[in-house]
Amino acid sequence: MNTRLIYLLEDNQDDVYLVKELLSQQGGKHKYAINAFETIESLRDAIAQLNPEVILMDLNLPQSRGLETLLRVKDFAAHIPIIVLTGMSDEMFGEKAIQLGAQDYLPKHELSAHLLRRTIAFSKERFDMQRNLENLVSLDRLTMLSNRGALDKHLHTQVQDARRYGKQFAMLFIDLDNFKTINDELGHQAGDQLLKLLATKLKMYKRSSDFVARYGGDEFVVIAPNIDNPAQLELFTRYKHTLLADSYCLQDQQGNMHEVTLDLSIGAVLFPDHGDGPTALLNCADKTMYEAKAQSLPFLLAEATRHSA
Template sequence: MKPLQDLEHARILVVDDEPVVAESTAAILRELGHDVTVAHRWTDALRAFDPLATDLVLMDAVMPNMDGLKLTRLLREQSQSYVPTVFLTGLRTAEIRAQCANAGADDFLTKPVDALELCVRVKAMLRIRALTRALEDKTRELERTARTDPLTGVGNRRVFDERLVAEVARSRRHGRPLALLMFDLDHFKQINDRHGHLVGDDLLSLFGTILREGLRASDLPCRYGGEEFLLIAPETTGERARAVAERIRLEYRARTAVRGTVGPQTVSVGISASDVLEVELSERSLLAAADEALYRAKALGRDRVELGSRPNDAEV
């Protein structure tokens, strides 16, 4: 977000089909130190509008082909943040002003534009822009915090539950592969008992870092509870998930070996995947199969990866 003082050099879009009027307005704004783009047609305005970077729009209310009222609605649909809009109009009737307000006008200026009045209105609108962006950023940060495990930096149980429902539905609808990896840090309770919770927290934080590294944007690592982690891997077969799990398993052992306090540590992994699942794909069946595979990994000595089997594999 731009700090308030940075909006003294804001990016402003001026939309007016009269070139002389548009350039006159733009010249005043440039003298104030702003970065100004001028568009004479609605198509040019759509191309020039940056959903992230545009700070203010000065819009001619009446233009051919598409008036400013309709164009404002289009720009608002594109915008990823609240961008104030000031309408420029030579019409002074209450009806026109009401239409502009309904279309999303934040203020009005009567043409020909007075330089001092323009300066005052622009400063007021940019102040609104800065305060709105600050509120939006704060809201996003609160939402991110509510969905992130604070110790490990991965997603929490809430975001896992939401994402798993969505990915299972997508996999079933399109017939695309989906894998779920369940990790459990071996002998973690003993580490806490012998070395204290600070050491345990350090291991949890390290494993969260390893999970976040080298994953695709579509993958979602989460802390499921205690020393147990889950990784949702869309577009991933069981064998591909096994390779990912092996990489993470070896990385955890290698990095804990040089950590110093407790020496090399291990992790056990259970995997379920839509292409090897023995029952109909659902959130419950995917979790149950991953849990069963993890239990098998623990029973077979820990520090290993186990993948759920196809029905004919189980019969062998």
């Protein structure tokens, strides 16, 4: 029998006991392991170590009340389905919770073992289905990296978070210098193969917090949190260039093997030093990449002057 890990955010010990008691009753194809937390901070710390399958949460805590609690939890747990447990039976309130990202809501006075197990199962299934559909829309079909639309969305969120918490992050804009030559001489099949090999390297050799996307054609973007000074940025950029500017074995249209050496240019920028908004930062990274290409440099760091959004 499978065991489902559930995190419960609840400061009322009677309600914690009730949920644990209901989910411990026999029935269904799953067992449940419930970890209870009294504060948002303790829940955040636990999720940083291990993700649960579902979060059950009360909205009224000593440090946060109502729908604001849901927003605070969603800020670090948007990748986990959330079910709101409420002492209110107001359907309008429940609809607002769902509009703000909860999968479902349950009035506490209506709780039963069957209803709670069924809601957990349906919420998890619905959430996973939504995520799979979003992934299909947000992936580049050739490289299976995030596409331009997903990049725009992630960059917007990254900028918002950086502003809120006073943090910096880095962005690399990568362009393949001799890709057209490879395409012309070996054919588009070889070009596609090279893009896939490059994407595989970008996915394999990245930190868990990094975001990698195909910007379009032979251009790629890397967003790297927790890089906050030029020395770190240069070290990170140099590593990426050394990793990618390598020899690759490709097949031409006749099936013959060719070893090609890839040349590329990288423009590297920091938020907010080189742009205090998504558009400004992306434009600066693109401009810096072209400056590196024009100067025949492997990479170039943008000058430390702020640009407006």
